[in-house]
Amino acid sequence: MTTHPVPFDNRFLPEFFSELELRIRAFAFEFGAECPCRVSPLPPENGLSSLEISWDRPLSSLEIVFPRMSYGENGILTYPLHSGFRIRNPEKALFTPCSCLRTPWKDRTLGILESGLLAPEDADCREIHYARNATMQFCTYESPERDCFFHAAFEDPDFEQTVFDIRAEKGRAGFELSCRKIFNRKVDSGTIRFVCGVLPGNWQTGADLYRKWFDSLGIGMAPCGLNYPGMICHYDLLWQNGDIHHRYTDLPMLGREAAALGFDTIMCAAWNRDGFDSGYPDFRPSPRLGTEEELKNAVAELHRNGQKIIFYINAYSFDRDSALFEPVGREGAVKRKDGSTMEFRWGTRRLTTECMGSQVWRKVVEDNLDYVLNTLGADGVYMDQLNVCPPVCYDPAHEHRFSAMRNNAEFLQAMRRKFGGKAILLSEWSYDIMGGYLDAQLIQTLWNHMLYAFPEMFRYTFPEAGVLDMVLQKPWPGEIFAYEEKYLYSVFDRLILMGAYLWCYDHAAVRQPFHPVFRAGVAVLKRYAECFRTGRFLERGGISCPEGVDATRFLLPGRGSMYVAANRTGRAQSIRTPDGELSLSAERYSVVFSRPNDNPVK
Numbered sequence: 001m002t003t004h005p006v007p008f009d010n011r012f013l014p015e016f017f018s019e020l021e022l023r024i025r026a027f028a029f030e031f032g033a034e035c036p037c038r039v040s041p042l043p044p045e046n047g048l049s050s051l052e053i054s055w056d057r058p059l060s061s062l063e064i065v066f067p068r069m070s071y072g073e074n075g076i077l078t079y080p081l082h083s084g085f086r087i088r089n090p091e092k093a094l095f096t097p098c099s100c101l102r103t104p105w106k107d108r109t110l111g112i113l114e115s116g117l118l119a120p121e122d123a124d125c126r127e128i129h130y131a132r133n134a135t136m137q138f139c140t141y142e143s144p145e146r147d148c149f150f151h152a153a154f155e156d157p158d159f160e161q162t163v164f165d166i167r168a169e170k171g172r173a174g175f176e177l178s179c180r181k182i183f184n185r186k187v188d189s190g191t192i193r194f195v196c197g198v199l200p201g202n203w204q205t206g207a208d209l210y211r212k213w214f215d216s217l218g219i220g221m222a223p224c225g226l227n228y229p230g231m232i233c234h235y236d237l238l239w240q241n242g243d244i245h246h247r248y249t250d251l252p253m254l255g256r257e258a259a260a261l262g263f264d265t266i267m268c269a270a271w272n273r274d275g276f277d278s279g280y281p282d283f284r285p286s287p288r289l290g291t292e293e294e295l296k297n298a299v300a301e302l303h304r305n306g307q308k309i310i311f312y313i314n315a316y317s318f319d320r321d322s323a324l325f326e327p328v329g330r331e332g333a334v335k336r337k338d339g340s341t342m343e344f345r346w347g348t349r350r351l352t353t354e355c356m357g358s359q360v361w362r363k364v365v366e367d368n369l370d371y372v373l374n375t376l377g378a379d380g381v382y383m384d385q386l387n388v389c390p391p392v393c394y395d396p397a398h399e400h401r402f403s404a405m406r407n408n409a410e411f412l413q414a415m416r417r418k419f420g421g422k423a424i425l426l427s428e429w430s431y432d433i434m435g436g437y438l439d440a441q442l443i444q445t446l447w448n449h450m451l452y453a454f455p456e457m458f459r460y461t462f463p464e465a466g467v468l469d470m471v472l473q474k475p476w477p478g479e480i481f482a483y484e485e486k487y488l489y490s491v492f493d494r495l496i497l498m499g500a501y502l503w504c505y506d507h508a509a510v511r512q513p514f515h516p517v518f519r520a521g522v523a524v525l526k527r528y529a530e531c532f533r534t535g536r537f538l539e540r541g542g543i544s545c546p547e548g549v550d551a552t553r554f555l556l557p558g559r560g561s562m563y564v565a566a567n568r569t570g571r572a573q574s575i576r577t578p579d580g581e582l583s584l585s586a587e588r589y590s591v592v593f594s595r596p597n598d599n600p601v602k
Helices: 090-094 203-215 248-260 292-304 325-332 359-375 404-419 432-436 456-461 478-498 515-527 529-534
Strands: 002-005 021-028 038-045 048-055 059-065 076-079 085-088 099-105 108-115 127-133 138-143 148-155 161-169 176-182 190-200 230-234 265-268 308-314 317-319 343-346 349-353 380-384 424-428 440-442 467-470 501-505 549-555 561-567 573-577 580-584 589-593
Touching: 002 038, 021 048, 038 190, 048 059, 076 161, 076 203, 085 090, 090 161, 138 176, 138 203, 148 176, 148 203, 190 203, 203 456, 230 248, 248 265, 248 292, 292 308, 308 359, 308 424, 317 325, 325 349, 325 359, 359 380, 359 404, 404 424, 404 432, 456 478, 478 515, 478 549, 478 561, 515 529, 515 589, 549 573, 561 573, 561 580, 580 589
Parallel strands: 230 265, 230 501, 265 308, 308 380, 380 424, 424 440, 440 467, 467 501
Antiparallel strands: 002 021, 021 059, 038 048, 048 190, 059 176, 076 085, 076 138, 099 108, 127 161, 138 148, 148 190, 161 176, 317 349, 343 349, 549 561, 561 589, 573 580
């Protein structure tokens, strides 16, 4: 273990750290034993201390462990889980029992996290470890009272898998943070730069610092090919139990239904031969739903009606029962040391994890993209699970030059070159490096992690990236509607306030009494689409709202600001902003410009 003095400006650190040294640990790739590494302090930049950590043997992981830290019960951890987590008093949250609404859906279970992070099986534990993959390579822990924050970030252009690990002990104030890099392949040697410090400001200041480093890489962000407000999504063609809800000849009708709701794009899953979540990766038409010619004709009719269609494929999983598994699926699969493959169960299906470092698997995914875009003539492809961080693959026949995320980004870059800029490429989960190659990423934050979800973290850091999230989850049966109603309006408000693209199942759009609110939000997203696309999302900073009102700010390039407000009071209101006091109508959603002439809608 290597130790290093805590290299921070102590004027912001009264009683913050319990010790004065951080610990740096490296673990060998083959055996997992701790091994030495070198730490070289660099001159401070932007008020941050910089460390270069080097190694000259293959590592499985590299961990930087900070002393126990605490800003008290008002300390806020902003954590890059998925597109963002925001946890007040994290050590308390870790020991608060998890409350989750659950209901069966088809062959699986859906849930909404209401409070707490303590799993039932950990109820008797004295110490909790909470570790998750990071969407971005930075996190912050702030003290609103002192107007300062702790910042930790990797500046790693290879985007090795990043994990921020929180450890807390029952009955003891504060928590321990470790920042880890996990290597999914054998890397003989390397250097990673790490920056950290305590600065005046808040999490947005930390995001600005990280974004400045990210911009130095020249990756950029792909312009979003989706139009506002997003797309109407259908998973209801052929269900896994064999039920048929729509056939290919129904697609133009579904397009007309979407157009009536204000959408010019539909997305179809469960269109493939074996139906929803089955038969992967055989993404070809199902004879039960119609012929290939009928499907192509339906796509052409949608285009004649001025509409777009996107098809679902899976870019990570191979159905073990598929006739294609031998030899294609086995050859492309992630391998353990003994050569065995890795299986997991999803619903009733047994799936094998595939490796994007395999040219065989890459060819399968590329062929599916080519089929959907060129044979069927679709406008885009949603690649499910593409951004899942795979485990270590030991197959020597696979190419492992890059980290998992760099590898996927390199694949997408090649697909951009092959299929051109007009093809809409979407995927699940958000990763900063993927924003340069995907039109939008389905963040799946709000419904999955209700209490702590903070997708505004990603939206602020990368305002030009396409952020796509669900208006509602998949249709829930029976009395669960009451649970949806409990959160539906607040979730939808946040989507509109962020200027997110809507992933909208058809059942969400027609729910009463939500429908008028839905139509009002869609109208705002469409009317001010240019401002949402080009404005810098500044979240809620500097805005003061009365009870029942929430608002966000977008800084327009070369112009003033656009304020978007959700008013739940039913009465005219006003908000205080950095541009002065602004009036809101009694309508659910208002858009107000700091300079009225900047309003593109006259």
